[in-house]
Amino acid sequence: MKRLNWITRVKCLIFLSILLVPGCAILNQPPATEIPAAQLRCENYPRLVDGNMGTSSILKVEGFIEKDHTDGAVNPFRYQDTIHGTNKVQVLIQLDSPKYVTHIEIYPISNIPSFTIETATIQQEHNFRPTTDKRRAKSENASLIRVRIEREVGFLRLTVVSERDSSKATREDASDKIKIPFKDIVIREVKFYGK
Numbered sequence: 001m002k003r004l005n006w007i008t009r010v011k012c013l014i015f016l017s018i019l020l021v022p023g024c025a026i027l028n029q030p031p032a033t034e035i036p037a038a039q040l041r042c043e044n045y046p047r048l049v050d051g052n053m054g055t056s057s058i059l060k061v062e063g064f065i066e067k068d069h070t071d072g073a074v075n076p077f078r079y080q081d082t083i084h085g086t087n088k089v090q091v092l093i094q095l096d097s098p099k100y101v102t103h104i105e106i107y108p109i110s111n112i113p114s115f116t117i118e119t120a121t122i123q124q125e126h127n128f129r130p131t132t133d134k135r136r137a138k139s140e141n142a143s144l145i146r147v148r149i150e151r152e153v154g155f156l157r158l159t160v161v162s163e164r165d166s167s168k169a170t171r172e173d174a175s176d177k178i179k180i181p182f183k184d185i186v187i188r189e190v191k192f193y194g195k
Contacts, residue, residue: 032102035192039096048190049093056109059089059185061162067178079178087182091158093190094123098154101194106145106158109186114161117147121154128157156192160185 037051045057063085095101098121106115120127131149149156162182169180 030195032193032195035095035099035101035194039099040192041094041096042091045091048091048187051189053107053189056186056188059091059160059187061085061087061089061182061184063087063182065164065180065182067180068175087162089160089162089185091160092123093156093158095154095156095192098152099192099194101149101151101153101156101192103146103148103150103193104156105189105191105193106147107188107190108142108145109188110142110183111163112145112160112185113163115145116159117149118157118159119149119151119153119155120157121152123155128155153192158190 037049040049042048045059047055048057063083066082066084067079068082101119104117117131118128119131120129131147162185164180165183166180169178171178
C-alpha cells in the first residue's frame with residue numbers, strides 16, 4: 001500500500017510540474033504594449049493610425065450594383081445583378097521599421113460584413129501572407145475586432161468588403177435599371193501591439 005501511494009504521489013508531482021512550468025513561462029513573458037502612432041503610417045487614410053480615437057476615416061467604396069431586366073422570354077420582369085467597380089476597399093499601413101506584432105485592434109464605427117488581413121516585412125506583392133487568425137471575419141454592431149498576428153510586420157494590408165446601401169438606390173426612368181451603391185466603411189482607429 002505504501003508503495004502505491006508513493007507512485008501515485010510521484011505521478012501527481014510530474015503531472016503538476018508539466019502544467020506549471022509552461023504556465024509560469026507564459027506568465028513571465030512581458031505583456032504586449034501598444035506601438036506608438038508615430039511609428040505607423042497610412043498614406044490614403046492617415047486618421048486611421050493617428051492615435052486619436054476622436055477622429056475617423058471614411059473608406060470610400062468605388063462601386064455599385066446595377067439591377068437590369070434579364071433577356072429571357074420566360075420571365076421578363078426578373079432582374080439580374082451586375083457589379084460595376086468593386087465592393088472592396090484596401091488599406092495599406094506601414095510601420096517605420098519591421099516589428100514583431102502580437103495583435104491589432106480595429107475600432108469600426110460602421111458594420112463590417114467581411115475583411116481579410118495580410119502582412120509582409122517588405123512591400124512586394126508576393127511577400128504578403130494572410131493571418132491565420134480570423135482570415136475572413138466580420139464586425140456586427142460596430143464591435144471591436146482583435147486579430148492575432150504573432151509575426152514580424154513591416155506592412156499590413158487590410159481588405160474590407162462592403163454591403164449594399166439599399167436606402168440610396170436609384171431607378172432610371174428610361175431603362176428601368178436600378179443602381180444600388182455600396183456603403184462606405186467608417187473606422188475610428190487601428191491599433192498595433194507588440195513586444
